[in-house]
Amino acid sequence: MVDNAPVVAVAADGQETVTRNSLKPLEEMDNLTDEMFNIITELEAHYSDMTLLEGKRISDIKERVHRLEEKVLIWDSDQPMISDRDSEEMAKFLQAVDEVRQLIEHLGNLQSSDKHGEQIELLNCSHSIMQMAMSRLEEELVHLLVKYRQPVEPDNTSFRSAEEEIVHDYSSSSFDEESIDGKIQSDTDRDSEDFVIDLIHPSAISSLKSIVELMLLSNYDKECCQAYISVRKDALDECLAVLGMEKLGIEEILRMDWNVLSSMIKRWNRAMKVFIRVYLVSEKHLCDLILGNITRSETDNCFVESSRNSIMQLLNFGEAVAIGPPKPEKLFRMLDMYECLNDLLGDVEALFLEEYGSGILTECHEVLLRLSESVRGSFMKFKYAIQSNTSTTPFAGGRVHPLTKYVMNYIKALADYGKTLDLLLEDLDEKGPISVADDGGTDTSVHSSPVAWHLLSVTSILESNLEVRSMLYQDGSLQNFFMMNNIYYMVQKVKDSDLQNFLGDEWIRAHKRKFRQHATSYERASWSSVLSFLKDEGICSRGSSTPSTTVLKERFKSFNAAFEEVYRIQTGWFIPDVQLRDELRISISLKVLQAYRTFLGRYSAHLDGIRHRDKYIKYFPDDLERYLLDLFEGSPKSLQYPYWR
Template sequence: MAATARVDGQEKVIATAQHIVKSLATSKNAAEDMIRILSGFDNRLSVMNEDLFPRAPHDSSASAGSAGDAEPSEVEARLDAAEKVILRWDPSSCDSLLWEASPEEIAEFLAAVDEVISFAADPQPSPSSSPSAAAGDLRLRAESALQIAMFRLEEEFRYLMIQNTVPLNADGLYGSIRRLSLSFASDSGENIEDLEGSVEEEQQQPQQQEGSPEDRSGSSLSDDRSVDLIRPEAIASLKEIADRMIWAEYWRELHQVYCTVRRDILDECLIILGVDRMSIEEVQRMEWRMLNDKMKKWIQAVKIVARVLLMEERRLCDQIFAACEELREECFAETAKGCVMQLLNFGDAITICQRSPEKLFRILDMYEALADVMPDLQALFLGDSREIICGEAEGILRRLGDAVRGTLLEFENAVKGESSRKPMQAGDIHPLTRYVMNYVRLLVDYSDTLDLLLEDGGMGGGADQDRSERGENDDSRCLGSMTPLGRRLLLLISYLESNLEEKSKLYEDGAMQYIFLMNNILYIVQKVKDSELGRLLGDHWIRKRRGQIRQYDTSYLRTSWTKVLSYLKDDGYGSGSGSSNSGSRMALKERFKSFNLAFEEIYRVQTAWKVPDPQLREELRISIAEKVIPAYRSFMGRFGGQLEGGRAAKYIKYTAEDLENHLLELFEGLPGPANHPRRKP
């Protein structure tokens, strides 16, 4: 009877417990907590735990105590509950993604993960069991559950990284990056269109340049460099996962998944920025115009990568891996290294490409861009990664500097050795002069960089020695006060002047030689005077060249007009205007006739000559008029009367005013057949 009553009472207690559990079905953890509480009051309730929450087969060996019917401890119950939650999300049997579930389920899973991490780190045995055996069993169970949990978190971490990466496309690599890219385009006063415009007018250039300096990439960055590579709302979830994987010492798996995903994203960014992965051989074989475009994109990419993408990548690592400084540094360095090295490899390929003048300005742009971001790279990388990556970048920077010096030397040699033998039609400005002076003016935009490179490269003394050997010590006296770039430009322009002197000798007409030299030297002076070249070369250099132009003017007058003026000399034709000496009149007729023919020949030839500068053209006409018109008036006044009569007009074809008008037509570069001055009516 008593036994029957005891059984009936036990059944009532079990029924009551089941009713409580059913009421708490909305929360399994609450139900389990209630069972543990009731178990603590009466060991008869221990069987309820098995009835309500049967243990998984692999967990049976972990029961506390040596006896099969011993009660589970609170520690084991917590581990049981955590295991159940984790197994529910086992990736081998569950295809769903946790972070697509409800926030309550995510929180429940993370709490379970925290439990098994704690057990794996410090298992607590049941009081009724052997401490060492129970602890070992709990550890094995916890570690098994932990592996499943870490595998799930790794997959969730990868999913969140990929799913929340800000979309990239060729039309816009994030709005702020596009704005930065546009700001890098150019803030130089002159660009490639200016120089190529003059090149299109030229038929010959040193080494047949196809292109030249263009827009520089030295503009300052926008203050707003921050962009989102990962959607901000996902950062907290990524950090929650990272914290637990770091706590569980699964940081290697975390490192691998983060670096794999982010490396691919940065590689995609480089592609969008136009930086392709190319071998040195591919770069060296590339046609110049295509290579020029690649170099421009590289210049933009270097600044965008260092100051935007990697800065944001560093911020991501700092946020996600805040729990572990070592992992934070390793993930950033491993992720960023490939991207930076790809950029540096292209720079290295450029340094060993064949040197030619058209590449100089783009190489200078690359040098300045890399030098500009070196402090950023130094700040981004730490420890061994800084030594490796920044050391490589510094090596590329040095080699780019060597390429600048070598390319400038190539250009100087090209100017000095340009040997085209075809004289310029009409004595106009030579293409070599236009090209070199446009080239030189653009060099001044890089004054600070070139002063540094030329000083370090030991190239500053060549101008002094070269010009001293040529006996041009007047310019050499100014070298001591000039910058390294100023000395090189003085040397370069001296090569150009020497080449022009040689080219002037291609003209058979001595007068045209001086017109050619005046045109070209004046062009050089104007380019110097109207730019920063004037500051580098100094007023003395400009005054000396203007004096040289005046000397050419004098030599031109002497060569071209001496013979004409010789026909207007007073060689004693009779004692006065009334003389009737027939021999004198015949001589006068020959003089007028010879003057007419000589003047007409000069007019015919020199109206086809071209002096493009209006002021020089006007000064030349005035110089000629001052020599010819007074002499003609004087000769006419003294001897014109001796040819009076019907045949006088045959010899006296022009008045002084006619000659003045005809002189105004000289040096216009008139096309067409031979020109003849109009006769007076």
């Protein structure tokens, strides 16, 4: 009989109870009835059975803990990755770890007052085993994420990176270039960019999800997320490297040669679209796929933390470029960057929810603001560069000036950014009406969109600059020739581009009148003196109706000299536009040949029989017609004597 066998106690309310503390030996209970004795005997037997059962259960748990410890320790850190073996090995390990988890849960559910020293020891041992198992699972998670990472070559997406083109420096000191490197044309359309690719090979997804789920159930979600973030952060950095975006400091970017930086900006525009619409969309999908059993907030946080460094690297590049000094050559690249980021803003907002991605969204808006300021500043620098570009030397041959080519090609390229410029140039200046009428036309004031107003103001500034330059020529005919060439060039650029939509038909009509007026003034200044020798006035001596031979000789001789001088000079002048060149030649030919034929027909017979007649009548009309075709070719020639004589 055990010393502490249960006895019946009578409570204050008269009820009989059996308590462990009131148990006494049966021999000390002489006053027990037979019924009470039987009850006590049964309770004593039951208590003895419970003690034996508890001892057996503790023994079983010890054995179970020992068995699980062996299964976990066999895969210590010196062993190769479990996932590199067959899937059955991984399944066994995961099952063993899950048993440890369940055992801890079971031991933990026991009331603290019921826990024996052995139970506490088993619980601590189980926790130790779990820590080792979680450490191993974390290694397996990292290993799988790295091993099954899919190569992220551009050819795997819709991204096609063309060879970087050489970009010229179109600064205010580079007005000798005609071509302008304008808007970046998209390599892909919007729909083809936006899709999901497998960043992790599909064969590894099931194992990854199992590991994550077990770590989550074991309350190791923090460690799980940290490991995931670390690996995927490096993976996204690799994506940027594949897209050609190296890590550069702000100072490096600001010191960079413009040609190199311009190429990098082109690369940045392409990289931004692919990185956000392909890689980040795919990264978000992967994060949801693997970490989907974690709470929504934790999953979003993992994605944000994984991608924060890479997206901030791209945004920091944009900000570094934008804070550089505004220059005319930067305007197109700034517009490209602004349009690119503004177009992607909706995608960024969808990926980075405000709760966790607010910092990234704020930075996007900040970069957009800086880019808009850079656009406005660069545009004003462009205007100032036109105004301040002066010279003391006339441009040879009255050609189209490089400034005209640069400015017109510049604003022609700007027309592609019309909608964006309307937004960014609003209220840049105090805008008023701009007159587009020529000197002989009606003064028409134009009120239009911000970009149209500014483009009109640019052409007005350019014309004023050209007028000042034309005065550098001492020859009045060359002044008009120069203005005719340049205004005609401006008109053609507007007619053949989207500039027509901004400057309007009235601008074109007014400037057509302008270059025709300059053409007429040129002809008058160049050929009036030549044709003056073919007039009838003064041919006959006073009081006589017979032409004076002496006067005729002098007239023909003077005409020849004047024609040859104009020929010598104006073959060196140049009209680049074939149509304008032909039209001016025809106009001159009609006037010169008609006057020469008439004069020759009337007076050539009066020189018949004189000595050296060929010295005076050197040219036939057909000769002059051929010679006039040599004008405006930009290659000076001389007429010594008709080649066939």
